[in-house]
Amino acid sequence: MPDFTDRLRPSQPDGPSTLAREREQSNISVDELGRHLLADNGFLERQARILPIVQREALFSKEKQQNLSRPERFKLGLARAKLLRRLADKHDWGNLDYKMAQYLVDDVSPYMLHTEMFITTVREQASKHQQAHWMPLIESWRIIGAYAQTELGHGSNVRGIELEARWETDAKEFVLHSPTLTASKWWNGSLGRIANHAIVVAQLLLPSQGSPRQYVSHGPHPFIVQIRDMKTHQPLDGVVIGDIGPKYGYVTMDNAYMLFHNFRVPHSAMLSRYASINPDTGIYTRPELPAVVYGxxxxxxxxxxxxxxxxxxxxxxxxxxxxxxxxxxxxxxxxxxxxxxxxxxxxxxxxxxxxxxxxxxxxxxxxxxxxxxxxxxxxxxxxxxxxxxxxxxxxxxxxxxxxxxxxxxxxxxxxxxxxxxxxxxxxxxxxxxxxxxxxxxxxxDNWMITQQLAAYLIKKMTAAVQSPNNAAADEIDRRFKEFLSARCDPGLNLPQHDVLDSDDDIAKSFTLRATVLVFCSARFGSVGALLGVC
Amino acid sequence: MPDFTDRLRPSQPDGPSTLAREREQSNISVDELGRHLLADNGFLERQARILPIVQREALFSKEKQQNLSRPERFKLGLARAKLLRRLADKHDWGNLDYKMAQYLVDDVSPYMLHTEMFITTVREQASKHQQAHWMPLIESWRIIGAYAQTELGHGSNVRGIELEARWETDAKEFVLHSPTLTASKWWNGSLGRIANHAIVVAQLLLPSQGSPRQYVSHGPHPFIVQIRDMKTHQPLDGVVIGDIGPKYGYVTMDNAYMLFHNFRVPHSAMLSRYASINPDTGIYTRPELPAVVYGxxxxxxxxxxxxxxxxxxxxxxxxxxxxxxxxxxxxxxxxxxxxxxxxxxxxxxxxxxxxxxxxxxxxxxxxxxxxxxxxxxxxxxxxxxxxxxxxxxxxxxxxxxxxxxxxxxxxxxxxxxxxxxxxxxxxxxxxxxxxxxxxxxxxxDNWMITQQLAAYLIKKMTAAVQSPNNAAADEIDRRFKEFLSARCDPGLNLPQHDVLDSDDDIAKSFTLRATVLVFCSARFGSVGALLGVC
CATH class of the missing domain: 1.20.140.10 (Butyryl-CoA Dehydrogenase, subunit A, domain 3)
Incomplete structure (x- = not known):
């Protein structure tokens, strides 16, 4: 509808002229800076190649998306994600190309858990035999997977999750079972609407060696599990899945809950690159390092x-x-x-x-x-x-x-x-x-995992203090040892760092500061004892 | 759909039992604290009286509102606001009752600008004659008003708004005109869908006393203007109104833009409790204090x-x-x-x-x-x-x-x-x-208006320094004068404030600190000169 506003212009100076003048005042070469920052891994070349392809697609227009309802917005996100996959096939995109396209489209993909956590977990924790079976299905999207670890009651404390995977020696099957409401898998993306498979993390319960009717938990382990019928897409018997409702953002993600009722999965469901159970003897082999399951x-x-x-x-x-x-x-x-x-x-x-x-x-x-x-x-x-x-x-x-x-x-x-x-x-x-x-x-959670770093650093410092003659294992070790051997050396005094004029000295000062703080935390349990370093 | 999850309970201890135990551990009387905090103006009595009334209404249920599209969500907000007004009439609610109900319903009312800024501006800035005409229409909601001050180009700097209200001596009318796109009224709530009137703030342009063909701005003034047809609800000729699009929140508010094209309003449109124009002579009478227009x-x-x-x-x-x-x-x-x-x-x-x-x-x-x-x-x-x-x-x-x-x-x-x-x-x-x-x-904007307070305090301090014998006009004055007369008194030394054990001394310390900071800012232009107070 044309009206008098069509003839109006902004008051002067307007935006484009202001920006042009600001840019004229800078002697930084935008192209050179761009190459310095983003030429790695072919970022700029890739961006230039893929941008025109995604720009042509009307489905990626953001014009009206903020007015949509949550279900409509999810469907739009799903349609975009499917189109991205079709474009990837058509243009023979590699993984970095596909990620660049996702970045440019600027929408959370409902398939994100499939293309990130699901595939990564299978790649890292499945045995070669399991990988040979699953990877072609995953990469071709013939199956779509979610990652079901977090529960309503446990997120940070993964060891506290309640879902059980009980090994039944006679049937040679695992029985997945949610004993409580708080055992509900929760927040799991790609699960509410689109996944037909999932990595399900559960407490591995094995018969006690002494009394086989009692079960002992061996901690959380990942299982690859079909959760929906491949034809009807309905959850299988013994599985309940639902949407967890509105969220702050991630409106295009189908974050879901999931519960199991005595749901049987075969021996092959347990990802067994590191931990495994001998199906005949029921003997459990531990991972060399338990930490690898968090890869x-x-x-x-x-x-x-x-x-x-x-x-x-x-x-x-x-x-x-x-x-x-x-x-x-x-x-x-x-x-x-x-x-x-x-x-x-x-x-x-x-x-x-x-x-x-x-x-x-x-x-x-x-x-x-x-x-x-x-x-x-x-x-x-x-x-x-x-x-x-x-x-x-x-x-x-x-x-x-x-x-x-x-x-x-x-x-x-x-x-x-x-x-x-x-x-x-x-x-x-x-x-x-x-x-x-x-x-x-x-x-x-940021407050929680920062303490993981702190605990790690304190452990390293304590080891360095106790065993000063061991070789440094890494850069942190090396810095700790340097500090410890020289800590009563007056040369360490902060004022000798010329932080106003020397970039190197700024870095050195921060390194020293961090090291001193770790030392005080490790030795005195607080940083309040800063003055007592020597 | 009943399923196995119906029988599940949370792991123990669950929420209710945990909260019950926490509450048992406290010896604070919740009722007493509630009365202490909220008994003023009958808050608690009002809440107890109104809560059951709004709880009965299914329209106020929040259960599904987060899933709605923006247009649907606006309509829900509008329906709720209308119901609130009907409830107010039915139960003969006063203004505080109505506000309590709004607070309990917990939704931004699309009528908020009508019930707040529109009515307040007419009450404060309309002449008695104008009030007699408009207040019954406003209070009965026979007209619905918005408040159109902020423009695309100007928010904080109200004096910089571009919309013109040119007084035409012969026609005895004002001509509202938006000369640029940046003169668009912008952000104005209750305007996009529901208002048929608005307070429109515009630069008052009067013929120059010397050369009547030239116009001189007398700064922003408020006008009460009909903007939509009372039957068709279409914007009147010469007025363009539209939605400004999605926002971070305020999804139930129809924030809008509005432009005028040589739109004529009568002499009576200018709110004239303080500033006015003699319709016969064109002579302008200034407000005693220009600040009152920001009331x-x-x-x-x-x-x-x-x-x-x-x-x-x-x-x-x-x-x-x-x-x-x-x-x-x-x-x-x-x-x-x-x-x-x-x-x-x-x-x-x-x-x-x-x-x-x-x-x-x-x-x-x-x-x-x-x-x-x-x-x-x-x-x-x-x-x-x-x-x-x-x-x-x-x-x-x-x-x-x-x-x-x-x-x-x-x-x-x-x-x-x-x-x-x-x-x-x-x-x-x-x-x-x-x-x-x-x-x-x-x-x-918080960063901007904080400087208004700072400028005010510095002005007060400067006056107190220059005229130490004037009587204190208010509490701030009194504190400034106390500080100035005693500032080289060793008794002011901070350590004498027992901030660990005396609540009074904490307050005194904060007062002293604030006063010293104002003094340094006023005298030295910075707080860096803190040590030079004496």
């Missing part, structure tokens, strides 16, 4: 760390551009003529946004470092060396907490810096915030 | 301050109850038998939740104090005394910023303390958070 969680944490930079970069970009364009009030010390002051020129805006711009770069390099640690550890792991697993696990825990807190709080700081318009859908920060606010609590 | 905003800010306590109380109640029930991990120093530890017993949870419990009480007393300041000022105001207006305005600005930041950040801290379940709709914190996240930026 998929560590993978997801490392991914979250690597992802945080892109999330905060988006929020900061929105904030910088908007506050450069937005003008409000004349400078009180100026002549009060001409355009009002750009909001970005207020110190009260700069102290909020500019540190977050710097944080984005810090998150970038942290994400790359995390990825390197993960890949190196996986390589060692494939060679049968599990020594660096604890290091990777503690790094991924500490950094997952730090990076997601910085990014989540940073998005909200950016949103508020947009003033009223930050509350509007046009800001582009609403779904970003709603989805990302899951990150500080998901895959290990 | 409605101050009213809303004071209300926001008073409201924050109830919002945070709700979030803290959810967090305390949930973390008392939720158990995770056995005490590492305990025997690792029996139930796991309540999450509330972890110090990492207590340091987040318990200060917010205390903050809730602080917000409560702050809210009461704000209300008292507001009511006293309004009373003075009715007697023609505007002297305390600046005090009220600065208090409402500073406290609006402080209280909404504490409450908004507090809700999110509570939500995260619930772990994964805080991300779920069952937490009850999602709509609360989504709606409340408007508060740090709406009705004066």
């Amino acid at each position: 998929a969680l560590t993978y997801v944490r490392a991914n979250i760390v690597h992802h945080a930079r892109l999330v905060l970069a988006r929020a900061v970009t929105v904030a910088v551009r908007y506050t450069a364009i937005r003008r409000q009030f004349h400078d009180r010390d100026g002549e009060r003529t001409g355009p009002e002051m750009a909001v970005l020129d207020y110190s009260t805006v700069q102290i909020r946004i500019l540190p977050l711009l710097a944080t984005t770069f810090a998150l970038h390099y942290t994400g790359l470092a995390m990825r390197t640690i993960y890949e190196n550890t996986r390589n060692e792991f494939e060679r049968g060396n599990f020594q660096t697993l604890a290091h990777m696990h503690s790094m991924s825990s500490g950094l997952k907490s730090l990076c997601t807190t910085l990014a989540a709080d940073g998005i909200e700081t950016c949103r508020r810096a947009l003033g009223g318009h930050g509350f509007g859908g046009g800001s582009g920060l609403i779904q970003l915030n709603n989805d990302y606010l899951s990150k500080p609590t998901v895959e290990g | 409605a905003l101050t009213y809303v800010r004071a209300n926001i301050v008073h409201h924050a306590r109830l919002v945070l109380a709700r979030a803290v109640t959810v967090a305390v109850r949930y973390t008392a029930i939720r158990r995770q991990f056995h005490d590492r120093d305990g025997e690792r038998t029996g139930p796991e530890m309540a999450v509330l017993d972890y110090s990492t949870v207590q340091i987040r939740i318990l200060p917010l419990l205390a903050t809730t009480f602080a917000l409560h007393y702050t809210g009461l104090a704000m209300r008292t300041i507001y009511e006293n000022t309004r009373n003075e105001f009715e007697r023609g005394n505007f002297q305390t207006l600046a005090h009220m305005h600065s208090m409402s600005s500073g406290l609006k910023s402080l209280c909404t930041t504490l409450a908004a950040d507090g809700i999110e801290t509570c939500r995260r303390a619930l772990g994964g379940h805080g991300f779920g709709g069952g937490s009850g914190l999602i709509q609360l958070n989504n709606d409340y996240l408007s508060k740090p930026t709406v009705e004066g």
Whole structure:
């Protein structure tokens, strides 16, 4: 409907001219910076190749999605995810291509648990024989899998989950059974509507060696289980599945609950790369390191760390551009003529946004470092060396907490810096915030897993104090030992670090500070004894 | 559909038994505390009387509202608001009764701008003659009004709004005209769908005394304007109205944009209790104090301050109850038998939740104090005394910023303390958070209006320094003068305040600290010169 507003223009200077002038003032080469940051793994080439393909698809338009009901929004997310898979087949995309397309489409895929946790768990914890059977089915999406670990009553304390997998020696089957309501699997994504299979984590109950009628728990183990009929898609007898209802974000994810009633699965259901049961004797073989069963969680944490930079970069970009364009009030010390002051020129805006711009770069390099640690550890792991697993696990825990807190709080700081318009859908920060606010609590609550890192560091420091002559196992060890051997050396005094002029000295100071804090925590149980280091 | 899950119970100890035991351990009388906090203005009696009435209405059930589309959710909010009005008529509710019912129904009313800003502006800024005409129409809802002040380009800087109201001497009419796109009224609630009238704030343009063909702006003034046809509900010719699209929260509010094209309104449209134009001579009479035109905003800010306590109380109640029930991990120093530890017993949870419990009480007393300041000022105001207006305005600005930041950040801290379940709709914190996240930026951005308080305090301090013998005008003045006369008195030394054992001394210390900070800011332009007070 044409009306008089069609002829109206914004008051001057408008957004495009303001941004053009701001950009002219910078001597940074955007292309060069882009290559420095994102050329790794062919990110920029991949983006340039895939963007036009997804841009052509009307289904990916975001124009009306915020007005939809939850069921409609889920269906839209599902249709997009299916289209992405078809595009992947058509263009013969590899895994990184597919992930780039997902990133550009900017919607949580209902298949995410299938393509991440389900496949990763089978790849890492299934025996070669199991992998040969399952991987073709998974990769072709002939089966769709969810990851069912968290329960209504237990998330962080995985060892406390209640679902039972009782081994019946005679039938040579496991019996999955939920003894209570709090044993309900809960939050499990890709499960409520789309999965027909799931990795189900349950307490492995085996007959006691002494009295075979009694059962002993051997802790949580993963099972691969068909949960729905392949034709009717109805849950199988003895399985109940349902939607857990509305959430803060993740509106396109079918997070679900699931309970079992004496549901029988075959011996082959237990993923047996590390732990296994001899079907004839019932003898249980333990994993070399119990920690390996948490491999998929560590993978997801490392991914979250690597992802945080892109999330905060988006929020900061929105904030910088908007506050450069937005003008409000004349400078009180100026002549009060001409355009009002750009909001970005207020110190009260700069102290909020500019540190977050710097944080984005810090998150970038942290994400790359995390990825390197993960890949190196996986390589060692494939060679049968599990020594660096604890290091990777503690790094991924500490950094997952730090990076997601910085990014989540940073998005909200950016949103508020947009003033009223930050509350509007046009800001582009609403779904970003709603989805990302899951990150500080998901895959290990930030407050909880930070303590895993702390416990690890204290253990390492205690070992270094007790056995000063052992060789350093890794970089943390090396730094701890350096500190311990030199700790009463006056050369360590902080003022000798030229933190104002030397980047290296800033890093050294932070390293020393962290080491001293660990030392005091390990030795005195608190950091209050800082002055008693020597 | 009955199934095996119907027979399942939660693992023990369950929620009700845990809460019962926690409550047994407290010797605080809930009833007495409730009366102490909420008996004022008959809050508890009113709640007890109105709760059963609204509980009977199926329309107020929240069960499925989070699954609705935005248009459906708006219609539900509208239906609820109409029902509330019918209930008010049926039960002969007064204004406080009506507000209690709204609070209990816990949905943003699409009529909120009508019942708050629209009616308040007419009551405060319309002449007696205008009030006699409009108030019966407004109170009976025969007309529905919005409040159209904020524009796409200007929110905080009200003086910068672009909509023009040009006085045409010959026609004795005002011509409302939006010269640019950025002059679009924007964010105005109750406007997109339901209002047929609006308070429209526009730059008053009058012919220059010297050259009548030139116009001079006399700043923003409020006009009461019919904007839609009373029968067809279509916008009148020369008016364009539309929805501004999805928002973070306020899903039941029809926030809108509005533009005018040479739209003529009669002389009587300008609210003329303070400012007015003689229709015959065109002579403009200024308000005694220009600040009075912001009266409605101050009213809303004071209300926001008073409201924050109830919002945070709700979030803290959810967090305390949930973390008392939720158990995770056995005490590492305990025997690792029996139930796991309540999450509330972890110090990492207590340091987040318990200060917010205390903050809730602080917000409560702050809210009461704000209300008292507001009511006293309004009373003075009715007697023609505007002297305390600046005090009220600065208090409402500073406290609006402080209280909404504490409450908004507090809700999110509570939500995260619930772990994964805080991300779920069952937490009850999602709509609360989504709606409340408007508060740090709406009705004066928190970072901006805090500076209004700072400027006011610095001005007061400067006056106290320059004229030490003037009588103190208010409590702030008195404290400033006390400080100035005694500032080199060693008795002021902080250590003499027994902040660990004396509540009075804590308050005195905070007062002294605030006063010293204002003094340093006023005298040295920064607080860095703290040591140079004497």
